[in-house]
Amino acid sequence: MTNRNVVTRFAPSPTGFLHIGGARTALFNWAFARKHGGTFILRIEDTDRARSTPESTRGIIEDLKWLGLDWDEGPDAGTANPYTAQTGHYGPYFQSQRLEQYRQQAVKLMQDGRAYKCFKTPEELAVDREEARQLRRPYKYDRTQAISLTPDTITRYEREGRPCVVRFRMPDTDITVRDSVLGNVTVKAAELEDFIIVKSDGYPTFHLANVVDDAAMNVTHVLRAQEHLMNTPKHVALQEALGFDTPRYAHMPLIFNPDGSKMSKRDKAKAARQGAKAYLKEHGNDTAQLARKAGSLGANEIEAFVNKKTDDTTIAALLADALGVELPEIDVHDFKQSGYLPETALNYIALLGWSPGNNVERFDLDFLVEQFDLGRIGKANARFDRAKLLAFNTESIAKLPPEVFLKHLAAHDAEFHHRAYLEKLGKQNFTVFAESYRPRCRTLQEPFVNGRFFIVADDAFDYQPDAVKKNLQKDNGEGFGVLQDLRPLLADCQPWSAAQLEIVVKQYAEDKSLGLGKVAQPLRVAVSGSTVSPPIYDTLAILGQAATLARIDRCMELAATQPQQPQTQGH
């Protein structure tokens, strides 16, 4: 491609975590810029004073970094204070720091007769809308009153302190958006209304700030979600009035839940609420009991949450944690926590609305950059399929070199488990732990969930009744017998290594003419409480000799305290 001046941007509003849809928008803008050797900008659109937070800004930066997306201009990625440390010639990159620019452009538009002040309050507007609704007529803002205000009246209103907004005067012409994905989209003049460009608090709206910044930062291509399509005619009109070039737009299809609903933070609240309700129903609506279970939550907080008074994600997370409910992943951070590899997650979401063709679907970022093309972005909305993401992740993890997997796993342990596994197991055994799970885990989280028994005290895990019944008590306690036989052999095992354990256990199985399953399963249940663990030799090796013997002893007590039911044998 010959265009060496490509400039794209990702312009999130810092009102929450980075959403998975936002991640795709960032990815495509990044890929397009990289493909053309252009510039990728991160711009923070914090013009919503009530909802924007510095924490959110930091979170978004962290998430983008984790995904491996870098930007050429914007807040610095590694800084403690992104508000002051920024890079690029066209900054600052926080809209809250660019208010003077928007003010100047708004003044210019008013001087040119392309914008005007409007003193209608939100309440008055709501009344107008309601009236139109009652009459079953489409509502459209009527500029007549506002533009007939005399300068004297306006001055008087302002002296009285009456709040006002600035509205852009839409031209009386149809507007066609040239879109690289959708083609030409024309909206009739009658469908367009004068929209607000400066709020009564003096802050610009998204429309003004977005258009002014895109021009100021020389943005050439705007890749954004299709939900913005109806905003674009407004932006095109604004650009015309301001004398700006219109960037090339490309509106991408939306991403939905498997059931077709919108992927939103509320899904998490919904799932947690469902879990909480089920628990309360089972426990006589005892909110206090649930509060105790959930630790740092108050009963009134839980009540408010269950009664849909709030969708607070922190409450949702705490409840889910206490109840063992899995929350759907919505934000980038959720996918990180669930143990997906960043490049794999990116690979998967790239496929939601884009495809390289040729039956290729597994690729890395280099390939994406090389192949990325606006013409291959689809038009139809996509549903997010976690099963497929999981399949991708499984494949990716299986291909990871041991040392890379170890690094990933250690990072996950550090971020989500307070290094509990590394500290309890020790560096040596943590490596064995990682290697034993590497070929059999689908996410980075699974080893920590399935392998929790490795780090708890020898008497602090439960024996699953079904597992005990099937592998220990069955056939007159055959499993217990195996444990009894093995106990001294293991006590003598030297050295305590997976290799040596394999020799000992296999020899025993052979001597007794037992299938390996008949030996491994009782052991597995004895040391882990369940029927699932890494290969039994690795499991015992990681656990260590002392813990293994202690757990076998504890398990044998089970045989004594829970005598098997009398069984009628065949003979």
Add this chain to the structure above:
RNA sequence: GACCCCGUCGUCUAGUCAGGUCUAGGACACCAGGUUUUCAUCCUGGUAACACGGGUUCGAAUCCCGUCGGGGUCACCA
């Protein structure tokens, strides 16, 4: 409701722009076998789609029209 966008297996998609090579390909899921000490893998096979109706054409998944269906927008949010 108005306006706008979209419509290929259950899901993501290839093929559509330049109609024939498509009795529609791949992946995930699912089903059936097989391998495996558990789990997770892995291997083999299978089920499964051009929303519907007209039109244009020798020929339509591909072009046109309509219907139906889905989605987006209609804020002093972005």
